[in-house]
Amino acid sequence: MMQTLTVGLSDRSYPIHIGTGLLSNAALLAASIPRKRVAIVTNTTIAPLYLSQLQATLREIGVQSVEIILPDGEVYKTGETLNLIYDGLLTHRCERTTPLIALGGGVIGDMTGFAAASFLRGVPFIQIPTTLLSQVDSSVGGKTGINHPLGKNMIGAFYQPKLVLADISTLNTLSDKELSAGLAEVIKYGLIRDLPFLEWLERNIEKLLARDTEALQYAVMRSCQNKAEVVAADERESGERALLNLGHTFGHAIESGMGYGNWLHGEGVAAGTMMAADLSQRMGWISTDDVLRIRDLFLRANLPVVSPDLGIDRYLDYMGLDKKVEGGKLRFVLLKQVGVAALVSDVPLALLQQTLVACCSKGGPGTNWLHEDK
Amino acid sequence: MMQTLTVGLSDRSYPIHIGTGLLSNAALLAASIPRKRVAIVTNTTIAPLYLSQLQATLREIGVQSVEIILPDGEVYKTGETLNLIYDGLLTHRCERTTPLIALGGGVIGDMTGFAAASFLRGVPFIQIPTTLLSQVDSSVGGKTGINHPLGKNMIGAFYQPKLVLADISTLNTLSDKELSAGLAEVIKYGLIRDLPFLEWLERNIEKLLARDTEALQYAVMRSCQNKAEVVAADERESGERALLNLGHTFGHAIESGMGYGNWLHGEGVAAGTMMAADLSQRMGWISTDDVLRIRDLFLRANLPVVSPDLGIDRYLDYMGLDKKVEGGKLRFVLLKQVGVAALVSDVPLALLQQTLVACCSKGGPGTNWLHEDK
Numbered sequence: 001m002m003q004t005l006t007v008g009l010s011d012r013s014y015p016i017h018i019g020t021g022l023l024s025n026a027a028l029l030a031a032s033i034p035r036k037r038v039a040i041v042t043n044t045t046i047a048p049l050y051l052s053q054l055q056a057t058l059r060e061i062g063v064q065s066v067e068i069i070l071p072d073g074e075v076y077k078t079g080e081t082l083n084l085i086y087d088g089l090l091t092h093r094c095e096r097t098t099p100l101i102a103l104g105g106g107v108i109g110d111m112t113g114f115a116a117a118s119f120l121r122g123v124p125f126i127q128i129p130t131t132l133l134s135q136v137d138s139s140v141g142g143k144t145g146i147n148h149p150l151g152k153n154m155i156g157a158f159y160q161p162k163l164v165l166a167d168i169s170t171l172n173t174l175s176d177k178e179l180s181a182g183l184a185e186v187i188k189y190g191l192i193r194d195l196p197f198l199e200w201l202e203r204n205i206e207k208l209l210a211r212d213t214e215a216l217q218y219a220v221m222r223s224c225q226n227k228a229e230v231v232a233a234d235e236r237e238s239g240e241r242a243l244l245n246l247g248h249t250f251g252h253a254i255e256s257g258m259g260y261g262n263w264l265h266g267e268g269v270a271a272g273t274m275m276a277a278d279l280s281q282r283m284g285w286i287s288t289d290d291v292l293r294i295r296d297l298f299l300r301a302n303l304p305v306v307s308p309d310l311g312i313d314r315y316l317d318y319m320g321l322d323k324k325v326e327g328g329k330l331r332f333v334l335l336k337q338v339g340v341a342a343l344v345s346d347v348p349l350a351l352l353q354q355t356l357v358a359c360c361s362k363g364g365p366g367t368n369w370l371h372e373d374k
Numbered sequence: 375m376m377q378t379l380t381v382g383l384s385d386r387s388y389p390i391h392i393g394t395g396l397l398s399n400a401a402l403l404a405a406s407i408p409r410k411r412v413a414i415v416t417n418t419t420i421a422p423l424y425l426s427q428l429q430a431t432l433r434e435i436g437v438q439s440v441e442i443i444l445p446d447g448e449v450y451k452t453g454e455t456l457n458l459i460y461d462g463l464l465t466h467r468c469e470r471t472t473p474l475i476a477l478g479g480g481v482i483g484d485m486t487g488f489a490a491a492s493f494l495r496g497v498p499f500i501q502i503p504t505t506l507l508s509q510v511d512s513s514v515g516g517k518t519g520i521n522h523p524l525g526k527n528m529i530g531a532f533y534q535p536k537l538v539l540a541d542i543s544t545l546n547t548l549s550d551k552e553l554s555a556g557l558a559e560v561i562k563y564g565l566i567r568d569l570p571f572l573e574w575l576e577r578n579i580e581k582l583l584a585r586d587t588e589a590l591q592y593a594v595m596r597s598c599q600n601k602a603e604v605v606a607a608d609e610r611e612s613g614e615r616a617l618l619n620l621g622h623t624f625g626h627a628i629e630s631g632m633g634y635g636n637w638l639h640g641e642g643v644a645a646g647t648m649m650a651a652d653l654s655q656r657m658g659w660i661s662t663d664d665v666l667r668i669r670d671l672f673l674r675a676n677l678p679v680v681s682p683d684l685g686i687d688r689y690l691d692y693m694g695l696d697k698k699v700e701g702g703k704l705r706f707v708l709l710k711q712v713g714v715a716a717l718v719s720d721v722p723l724a725l726l727q728q729t730l731v732a733c734c735s736k737g738g739p740g741t742n743w744l745h746e747d748k
Binding site for chain 1: 527
């Protein structure tokens with residue numbers, strides 16, 4: 001069974017198809033490929049698994065494909081790797097009308113999207129996400145980019161794809177660790193704006209970990225629905241879209257501080273969300289029980305809830321460079337209640353410091369929160 | 375006297391102010407700088423001439439400026455130099471609301487514009503062009519980008535500035551060679567869509583070369599008027615905007631073939647426009663007298679009319695990589711008559727080869743055209 005959503009952005013609206021076996025569905029691709037040539041960007045992990053299947057489907061509709069195979073990992077989300085894409089496109093004489101297909105996870109999608117945004121000042125772009133994290137988050141909404149040694153996703157563009165194909169079948173080859181990392185973003189939607197979905201996740205998290213196809217498809221569909229609604233309302237993140245960054249200011253600091261690629265993005269988001277929850281509780285909005293409820297779900301999803309001890313100064317430094325800085329003030333996405341997020345720009349530094357101490361200490365945040373609350 | 379035009383792009387419309395002494399006009403800048411900080415990107419040639427003047431004007435309105443000073447020249451329009459801009463912005467902790475000001479010629483404007491398009495997925499951007507070429511062409515219309523070893527402007531974005539300040543006074547420090555290079559693009563507007571302006575140029579070219587302020591301001595204003603009309607009608611070059619590329623397919627081949635920076639862009643455009651004129655005549659649209667009329671104006675403007683002998687194969691190769699390729703066919707902007715350009719996609723290869731031979735031979739195109747026409 002296939003489900004289709006639409007990201008509503010007037011003349012740049014596009015469909016998200018979610019289902020099993022979509023990599024073999026020639027008709028879905030044919031609708032978005034006007035000419036007889038595409039460039040597929042993928043990596044050394046995904047190419048042996050799915051490249052020939054996609055190429056065979058393209059041949060059915062008479063489309064030749066150029067392939068550009070990159071090294072795998074967040075550590076390669078750099079300007080140098082981006083140049084490998086440009087080199088491949090130019091060497092193969094790709095043109096303004098040649099679509100780029102991103103076949104892979106979030107790193108491939110983000111880099112290919114930025115290459116599409118900037119090659120010849122913009123070429124068409126198709127997302128075929130093969131990880132849970134990219135299916136539920138990064139492939140939808142048009143955020144593209146690369147990292148800079150001084151910060152994550154510092155260079156990029158808002159550039160929407162023409163089509164997103166989320167083939168649930170590809171999740172069968174995902175490692176358990178990456179499946180869990182994807183669940184961090186799934187849980188996020190429940191926390192920030194969809195309490196019924198959070199409750200569904202609390203009932204079904206083990207099914208998702210066991211890769212029950214129906215449960216996975218439901219979770220991907222419901223996540224994309226949430227994302228599409230937010231993106232349609234605020235494409236360029238001038239308001240509501242910022243709420244999708246729950247846990248990301250802290251999470252990016254963790255990823256940067258630990259060296260890109262040592263923590264998966266979803267792992268950083270999980271630990272970062274715990275920090276946001278802790279800070280929300282210190283602001284007096286959610287209860288300690290709420291914090292423990294969130295912690296419990298992350299733990300059941302095999303996600304980290306204790307942050308690495310980078311030291312307060314390094315956290316502040318990494319967060320100071322974050323894109324969510326405005327007029328020198330740190331802005332945080334916090335939880336007003338479980339299921340309702342808000343953007344807050346007047347967090348007292350003292351509370352932030354308490355959160356940084358509590359969430360990074362060796363005993364783990366659970367014990368420390370409880371201790372410090374008294 | 376100052377004149378103001380508007381580039382009409384609905385919510386992204388912006389003003390172009392043209393006049394003398396604008397670098398000292400604090401009110402003009404104040405309207406486009408919402409906060410107390412900007413980053414000025416300029417080069418080692420322009421910084422000693424105009425940077426302190428601009429910074430003093432900004433201080434009048436309480437705006438602090440970070441400066442990023444790049445090496446000067448087309449040869450530095452690369453990914454490496456772009457990284458110097460990113461590094462500077464991150465080191466100085468520039469934010470989403472910090473405008474970038476491009477102070478310099480086309481290379482500075484194009485690179486700064488692409489940095490603004492891609493830093494933090496887009497920050498505000500102000501153009502202060504200090505060369506004739508950038509005042510009449512590259513600062514208006516939002517084409518930004520860098521070169522790639524395999525082709526000019528291959529990486530970039532359409533990204534509109536918030537404001538263009540064309541200060542005619544800055545043209546006094548321009549070399550004669552660069553003034554002439556700018557005139558190539560000025561003459562282009564007459565050739566493609568404004569015959570009365572071409573006739574004005576034929577009467578006033580010597581005044582422009584003598585840097586008569588009134589004549590220069592008129593030429594910049596009229597050029598920007600033409601550019602603004604075309605950009606408003608076709609921002610992303612799906613149709614009419616392509617006509618602005620008269621001479622550019624050939625010109626880019628010349629620039630690439632000779633090594634970036636050895637021919638100024640305007641020089642390549644002049645020689646390239648002669649090739650387009652020659653080809654237009656071979657297609658039977660304009661007369662040999664028309665070709666000689668165009669040649670005469672370029673010669674009076676001290677611009678090259680004979681193209682370098684790269685050899686036919688290298689020309690075809692460089693042109694094959696050009697962005698104006700569509701479905702494997704070479705498209706050319708040619709002249710249907712003097713003052714009227716058209717996009718042509720069915721040029722016989724034999725005629726193109728004749729043009730390449732005629733325009734590159736040692737005797738110069740004038741003699742050869744006449745010879746081959748018989």
